[in-house]
Amino acid sequence: MAVTIGDVARFAGVSTKTVSRVINDEPFVAESTRGKVVAAMQELGYAPNISAQRLASGRSHVLGLVFHSAAWNYINIVQRALLEECHLEGYGMLMNPCDIERPADQQEILRLVAQQTVDGFIFTPPCDNITSLLEQLQSQRIPFVRLAPRDCQVPLPYVAPDDWQGGYDMTQYLLSLGHERIGFVMGNPDHQASHDRLAGFKAALEAHQVPFDPSLVTAGDFQFESGLSGGRVLLETNPRPTAIFACNDDMAAGLLAAAHELGIAVPEALSVAGFDDVPLAQQVWPSLTTVRQPTYEMAQLAAQLLLRSLKGESLETLHHVLPATLVIRGSTGPRTSA
Amino acid sequence: MAVTIGDVARFAGVSTKTVSRVINDEPFVAESTRGKVVAAMQELGYAPNISAQRLASGRSHVLGLVFHSAAWNYINIVQRALLEECHLEGYGMLMNPCDIERPADQQEILRLVAQQTVDGFIFTPPCDNITSLLEQLQSQRIPFVRLAPRDCQVPLPYVAPDDWQGGYDMTQYLLSLGHERIGFVMGNPDHQASHDRLAGFKAALEAHQVPFDPSLVTAGDFQFESGLSGGRVLLETNPRPTAIFACNDDMAAGLLAAAHELGIAVPEALSVAGFDDVPLAQQVWPSLTTVRQPTYEMAQLAAQLLLRSLKGESLETLHHVLPATLVIRGSTGPRTSA
DNA sequence: GCGTTGTCAGACAGCGCTGTCAGCCCGCTG
DNA sequence: CAGCGGGCTGACAGCGCTGTCTGACAACGC
Numbered sequence: 001m002a003v004t005i006g007d008v009a010r011f012a013g014v015s016t017k018t019v020s021r022v023i024n025d026e027p028f029v030a031e032s033t034r035g036k037v038v039a040a041m042q043e044l045g046y047a048p049n050i051s052a053q054r055l056a057s058g059r060s061h062v063l064g065l066v067f068h069s070a071a072w073n074y075i076n077i078v079q080r081a082l083l084e085e086c087h088l089e090g091y092g093m094l095m096n097p098c099d100i101e102r103p104a105d106q107q108e109i110l111r112l113v114a115q116q117t118v119d120g121f122i123f124t125p126p127c128d129n130i131t132s133l134l135e136q137l138q139s140q141r142i143p144f145v146r147l148a149p150r151d152c153q154v155p156l157p158y159v160a161p162d163d164w165q166g167g168y169d170m171t172q173y174l175l176s177l178g179h180e181r182i183g184f185v186m187g188n189p190d191h192q193a194s195h196d197r198l199a200g201f202k203a204a205l206e207a208h209q210v211p212f213d214p215s216l217v218t219a220g221d222f223q224f225e226s227g228l229s230g231g232r233v234l235l236e237t238n239p240r241p242t243a244i245f246a247c248n249d250d251m252a253a254g255l256l257a258a259a260h261e262l263g264i265a266v267p268e269a270l271s272v273a274g275f276d277d278v279p280l281a282q283q284v285w286p287s288l289t290t291v292r293q294p295t296y297e298m299a300q301l302a303a304q305l306l307l308r309s310l311k312g313e314s315l316e317t318l319h320h321v322l323p324a325t326l327v328i329r330g331s332t333g334p335r336t337s338a
Numbered sequence: 339m340a341v342t343i344g345d346v347a348r349f350a351g352v353s354t355k356t357v358s359r360v361i362n363d364e365p366f367v368a369e370s371t372r373g374k375v376v377a378a379m380q381e382l383g384y385a386p387n388i389s390a391q392r393l394a395s396g397r398s399h400v401l402g403l404v405f406h407s408a409a410w411n412y413i414n415i416v417q418r419a420l421l422e423e424c425h426l427e428g429y430g431m432l433m434n435p436c437d438i439e440r441p442a443d444q445q446e447i448l449r450l451v452a453q454q455t456v457d458g459f460i461f462t463p464p465c466d467n468i469t470s471l472l473e474q475l476q477s478q479r480i481p482f483v484r485l486a487p488r489d490c491q492v493p494l495p496y497v498a499p500d501d502w503q504g505g506y507d508m509t510q511y512l513l514s515l516g517h518e519r520i521g522f523v524m525g526n527p528d529h530q531a532s533h534d535r536l537a538g539f540k541a542a543l544e545a546h547q548v549p550f551d552p553s554l555v556t557a558g559d560f561q562f563e564s565g566l567s568g569g570r571v572l573l574e575t576n577p578r579p580t581a582i583f584a585c586n587d588d589m590a591a592g593l594l595a596a597a598h599e600l601g602i603a604v605p606e607a608l609s610v611a612g613f614d615d616v617p618l619a620q621q622v623w624p625s626l627t628t629v630r631q632p633t634y635e636m637a638q639l640a641a642q643l644l645l646r647s648l649k650g651e652s653l654e655t656l657h658h659v660l661p662a663t664l665v666i667r668g669s670t671g672p673r674t675s676a
Numbered sequence: 677g678c679g680t681t682g683t684c685a686g687a688c689a690g691c692g693c694t695g696t697c698a699g700c701c702c703g704c705t706g
Numbered sequence: 707c708a709g710c711g712g713g714c715t716g717a718c719a720g721c722g723c724t725g726t727c728t729g730a731c732a733a734c735g736c
Contacts, residue, residue: 002452015686028684047452051392052722055691072414083433095421114340114385224621253621260623283562283591284622285598342692353716366714390692393721
């Protein structure tokens, strides 16, 4: 049926092993022989059977992306970056949904390892919280890289954005516009990012001698609805905040909706800021001032690190922190007298 | 290293073939034997090596999702549905980005087939436009199912929404609110959906004896920006349309932004309608009246059809059309005197 | 001249599983 | 009680590839 390595070998007049050498770029093949084999492969339209390669070599050439299915917007970007990197290196990518509450999902991941279906993993938040799982992978010497992880202290590789700095910069920007009563909508507390962004917020307030008022912070979970409800609460307080900083863009979009509902003009009477710079940020009105998190680049880097450690290289730098940058759009403006 | 079928067989005191039978749910295994084998697998934590299974059986147990990378919002939903179905059947899913302009991407798909990496494909628009590719797959007896395809006449399986009916229903609804000057923002003409929705729009106008005015139709490409620019054009015409129907939600969000820009109140002075009911529809303000396209269910159905035909069943019904339903939210209202 | 080293190539086993086929046992029929 | 067929099980080959080992041959130093 399909063309096999044997067909190529016969056609080129060499052994299958020699063809295999050519396929895998191994040394000790004469240029003339290599040429014949390449021509034969071309001629016959040969492509190696991956399952056979995997079985014989014991490596699957597949990366697993472990993610929690609530954060699809984010995962989307990560996925694209991984796909790109995997493609370059001839790797495949497997999607591993994983709910941190469900032990079955963790079993599934270990099963993939036992089956040799996956060579290594990328963990996205909050899945890296499952320390027992990480420990098991570590003990089985299965490499993985964490994206924006919870625990930055342990000596395991990760790539993360500078959430603290992003929170700090945005707050400083709002302060520079004259805002002092600034609301904050917290993100999902399972994500380290929520805490870091809040810490950056607090630090900037402190640096400018503006007292931190806990009553201006509402809980959220990174979803639009929690921004909407948080906005409704904050905008009923008296005096009203003149700016609100949400832990991500989805919630900031919720804030915009709440302001529209209450007839509060943005940015004239209220400035709204988000975080992440997802496409949504430009699809709401007014478009969101936000902090751009280089998600794509981070995922790309994570994939590169993983692929390198899969090739046997040991990673010289375990921890990579990428800068987050302010993106100023239409949803923020100078404070006007209340 | 890892537990193999041989280990399980030895542990259970049977042959490897019998273990294989249990794994694959084949008939002619005594209940007592099955019990012993299951217990042994459990005890040893056995999971079959997929590569070996694939090599031996000649089937990869992987589906390919062929998509164009412009439509991530849509693909996201499709992907989730496929993932779910694949998981149930023990299949994997491979993402195959495919630009209809790039022959290399088509070669890649054929390569996956040659390599036996993928057993069958789901095509999402506009990738099903590549007829030569479909023909090659067909001649190699590689099954595939098309989602919302271009050509509904050829006897190849597909699952599609009733775009015509959706366009008709929405238009009728807008007419029932008293609107007569209704703008239309066209979608990407490579997608059959754009044409069908427009046809439904026209048919509803005709049924209500409202003349169709081509000057109220602007070109678009399903992206937010084209809705924004289309809105700017349509809202400058005189007399202004009192309602605009966009071919999808992203463009409808662009319309909202254009209206906000020009200080036109929605829905008081302008009704805006979208199509698809993606999450964005509820994250803009006012939330979008739209047509819910059962994307998830369609993708699910497509996956089930593909999996069934992979199992050797012949599909009794090749074409499935699922209804689209009106979802009324805040962006539409009765026409007020101009 | 011989041993040594380096380059190149092929024979062969085996990765972990499934398909094929042969064979056993048991209950049934005539 | 022989003959038969269906339920159940195992031996064995082989899927397509790679790792290991062995060997041929040329070039080199002593």
